[in-house]
Amino acid sequence: MQCLLIKNGTLVTMNGQRDIFQGDLLIKGERIERLAAQIDEPADQVIDASGCAVIPGLIQSHIHLTQRLFQGLADDMTLLDWLKTRIWPLEAGHTWESNYLSARLGIAELIAGGTTAIIDMGTVNHTEAIFQAIDETGFRALAGKCMMDHGRGVPGGLLEETGASLAEAERLAEKWHGAAGGRLEYAFAPRFVVSCTERLLNRVGEMARSMNLKVHTHASENLQEIALVEAERGMRNVTYLKKLGLTGENLILAHCIWLDGEEKQILADSGTMIAHCPSSNLKLASGIAQIPELLALGCHVSIAADGSPCSNNLDMFTEMRHAALIQKPRLADSTAMPAATVFEMATLGGARALGKEAELGSLEPGKLADLAVVNLETLHNSPGQGRDVVSQLVYSVRAADVQATVVNGKVLMQDRQLTTINQQELLAEARRVNGAVLEQLKSLA
Numbered sequence: 001m002q003c004l005l006i007k008n009g010t011l012v013t014m015n016g017q018r019d020i021f022q023g024d025l026l027i028k029g030e031r032i033e034r035l036a037a038q039i040d041e042p043a044d045q046v047i048d049a050s051g052c053a054v055i056p057g058l059i060q061s062h063i064h065l066t067q068r069l070f071q072g073l074a075d076d077m078t079l080l081d082w083l084k085t086r087i088w089p090l091e092a093g094h095t096w097e098s099n100y101l102s103a104r105l106g107i108a109e110l111i112a113g114g115t116t117a118i119i120d121m122g123t124v125n126h127t128e129a130i131f132q133a134i135d136e137t138g139f140r141a142l143a144g145k146c147m148m149d150h151g152r153g154v155p156g157g158l159l160e161e162t163g164a165s166l167a168e169a170e171r172l173a174e175k176w177h178g179a180a181g182g183r184l185e186y187a188f189a190p191r192f193v194v195s196c197t198e199r200l201l202n203r204v205g206e207m208a209r210s211m212n213l214k215v216h217t218h219a220s221e222n223l224q225e226i227a228l229v230e231a232e233r234g235m236r237n238v239t240y241l242k243k244l245g246l247t248g249e250n251l252i253l254a255h256c257i258w259l260d261g262e263e264k265q266i267l268a269d270s271g272t273m274i275a276h277c278p279s280s281n282l283k284l285a286s287g288i289a290q291i292p293e294l295l296a297l298g299c300h301v302s303i304a305a306d307g308s309p310c311s312n313n314l315d316m317f318t319e320m321r322h323a324a325l326i327q328k329p330r331l332a333d334s335t336a337m338p339a340a341t342v343f344e345m346a347t348l349g350g351a352r353a354l355g356k357e358a359e360l361g362s363l364e365p366g367k368l369a370d371l372a373v374v375n376l377e378t379l380h381n382s383p384g385q386g387r388d389v390v391s392q393l394v395y396s397v398r399a400a401d402v403q404a405t406v407v408n409g410k411v412l413m414q415d416r417q418l419t420t421i422n423q424q425e426l427l428a429e430a431r432r433v434n435g436a437v438l439e440q441l442k443s444l445a
Contacts, residue, residue, distance in 0.1 A: 001028050002028075002045075002409065003026065003033075003041070003042070004026075004027040004043060004046075004406070004411065005024060005026050005027075005041065005045070006024060006025045006026075006047045006049050006373065007039075007048050007050075008048060008049055008050040009022070009023070009024070009025070009050070009052050009053065009373065010022055010049075010053045011023050011025060011054050012055045012363070012390065013035065013362055013364065014055075014343075014347050014348055014361060014362035014363065015362050015363070015364050020390075022037065023035060023037045023038065024036060024038055024039040025054060025363060025371075026041060026043070027409045030181075030368055030408045030409040031365075031367065031368055031409065032364060032365055032366065032367050032368075032369050034365055035363060035364075035365065045411065047373060047404055049373050049403075051376060052374055052375050052376060053374045053376055053389055053393065054371060054373055055347070055363075055371060055372050055374060055393065056347040056360070056362050056363055056370065056372075057114065057117060057347075057371050057406070057407065058113075058115045058116065058346050058347065058350070058372065059115070059116065059302065059346065059349075059350025059353070059354065059360065059361065060118045060119070060303065060305060060314070060350065061118075061119045061252060061254075061275035061302035061303065061304045061353040062119055062216075062275035063110075063118040063120045063307070063314065064120065064121055064122075064123075064306065064307035064308075065103040065106040065118075065122070065130055065143075066094065066099055066103065066121075066122050066123040066146075066307075067087065067090075067307035067308050067309050068102045068103070068105045068109070068314075069105065069430065069434065069437055070087065070090050070102075070437065071308035071309055071313075072309070072312065073309060073437070073441055074086035074087060074090075074309040075283075075309075078222070078284060078285060079222040079224070079286055080153075082284060082310065083153075084153035085444065086441075086444065087307075088154060088155050088158055089155050089440070089444050091124070091158060092124075092155040092157030092158045093440045094123060094125060094126055096126045096128075096129045097129075097433065098433050099123065099126040099130060100126075100133050101426070101433050103130040104133045104137065104421065105430050106308065107137045108418055108421045108423060108426060109313070109314045110139070111405045112402065112413060112416070112418065113314065113315050113316060113317065113399030113402055114316065114317075114372030114399065114405055115314070115316050115405075116139075116140055116370040116371070116372065116406070117139075117141060117142075117350065117360065117370060117407075118141050118142070118304070119141070119143070119187065119216055119275070120141050120142070120143035121143075121144065121146055122144065123145075123146050123158070124145065124157075124160060124165075127143075127144070127145035127146075127168075127172060128172065130143060131143060131172070131176045131179070131184060134180075134183075135179065135180050135184060136420070137420045138183075138407055138408065138412050139183070139407060139412070140183045140370065140408065141185070142186070142187050142354055143176075143186065143187065144169065144172070144187040144188055144189035144216060145165075145169050145172055145189060146190075146191050147169060147188070147189060147190040147196060147200060148165070148190075148195040148196065149161065149165050149195075149197050150194075150195055150196055150200070151196075154195055162199055162200050162203075166200065166203055166204070169188055169189075169204075169207075170207060172186060173213060177211075177213065181408070183407070183408060185213075185214075186213055187213060187215060187216040188204045188214070188215045188216070189215075189216045190204055190215070190217050191217065191218065192221075192225065193217075193232075193233065193237055194225055194228050194232075198244070201241075201246065205245050205246050208250060214252060214355065215252070216251075216252040216254075217251075217252075217253060217254070218254045218255055219237040219238060219254070220236070220237045220238065220256050220257055220258045220263070221254070221257055221281070222284075222286050223258055223287075225237075226258055236263060237263070238256075238259060238262075238266050238267060238272075241253075242266050247270040248270045248271060248272060249270075249271040249355075251270075251272045251273065252272075252353055253273065253274055254275045254277060254306070255276075255277060255280075255281065255286065255289065256274045256289055256294070257286055257288065257289045257290075259290070264293070264294060264299070265297065267297075268294070268297040268298045268299045271300060272300070273302065273352065274289075274294060274299055274300060274302070275301075275302055275304050275353065276289055276291055276301055276302065277304050277305065278303070278322035278326055279306070279311040279319055279322050280305070280310040280311045282322065283310050288327070291327060292327055292331065292337060295341070300353070301345055301349055302345050302346070302349035302350040302353045303316070303319050303320060303323055303342070303346050303349065303350070304316075304319065305318070316399070317393070317394075317397050317398055317401075318398075318399070319346075320342050320346050320393070320394045321395060323337060323342050323345070324337045324338070324342045324394055339391040339395060342394050343390050347361045347362065348361035348362060368408060368409075369406055369407075369409040370406065370408065372404065373402070373403045374393065374397055374401050374402050375401045375402075375403050378398075378401055380396055400416075403415060403416060
């Protein structure tokens with residue numbers, strides 16, 4: 001069994017006592033064996049974490065790897081125009097190769113920024129390419145094929161026949177759920193109510209329950225979207241999802257910005273998972289989710305960057321900083337979203353959304369070894385002595401400060417060098433495929 005020893009770090013455990021101490025961490029195989037002030041046991045590999053924080057791997061609960069190649073191609077637009085005139089047509093133009101490279105590019109960026117697991121929504125076609133990219137890179141994900149069988153403005157290349165959409169989702173779930181030793185899991189991913197028939201959503205609920213799988217979708221991101229749902233279905237998003245029997249601990253809802261009191265209570269009472277995407281919500285002018293109020297009700301909230309075209313990076317440190325800052329002026333309360341709460345959402349909150357809080361989200365013996373080593377001695381983090389480490393992680397650390405990333409006990413990046421991805425080859429391939437994407441964009445003008 002391979003042993004990895006991380007020495008001399010500031011261990012931010014996120015255990016029940018939220019212990020933070022200077023010491024060492026030993027990994028055997030896929031799991032954390034021990035944390036102590038000093039461990040002198042022989043190891044196959046040693047990482048010196050002097051001057052660094054060792055943190056649980058960051059978990060992003062709403063990502064679109066399929067959109068990574070489209071970063072910077074849909075700026076300064078509102079949600080429905082953004083979708084109908086850029087994102088949906090670009091997704092419809094994906095080939096297997098472009099989707100695969102988009103996923104690899106996104107995964108490389110995530111690993112380089114200390115993210116070790118995601119909940120991903122693919123596109124309608126070629127989702128298998130995304131699973132292959134996740135598998136090959138050693139990354140961890142709960143992912144699924146996007147499902148769309150309804151809606152004005154949906155390109156022909158994305159509009160599915162209901163039965164075919166369900167059949168392909170079921171095939172992918174049977175093949176990929178639990179693959180790579182459990183690193184890959186499947187979630188049904190109907191895009192949102194606006195692009196899904198009631199028949200599709202009902203059947204997704206039935207299949208998810210029978211197969212014990214999660215459902216990942218969007219809800220209440222934009223006022224126009226809510227108006228469309230009310231016009232078509234006669235009620236608001238969350239109320240409608242409850243009517244269909246979809247709310248509950250196995251449902252992950254991205255955004256949840258525009259909720260009425262009844263919807264908030266439904267989410268709290270049902271234990272539905274909420275994925276907060278602050279950068280995306282700011283850039284698309286969608287609004288600011290009332291996260292402190294949702295937390296006060298007992299809602300389960302995690303954090304994510306969403307797709308690259310609406311956040312322009314997949315940096316969880318940026319998302320944490322935004323999540324903390326945007327609530328303070330909204331509520332005229334500098335304590336409205338403390339760093340400790342935000343960091344918990346980015347670690348344990350993400351683990352809960354995955355359904356893996358017993359396995360991930362903290363540095364404890366027996367848990368899976370997903371973690372990141374973060375340099376705290378950079379210019380923008382110094383001097384660090386006497387500072388609260390969690391506050392540093394939320395307010396001043398950047399993705400480029402991550403020195404090493406470990407998933408399932410395997411080092412995926414060390415000294416800023418990716419180990420399962422050839423970065424130069426990937427960038428060259430992305431530039432090549434980008435030419436076809438730009439040609440496609442011209443046709444949309």
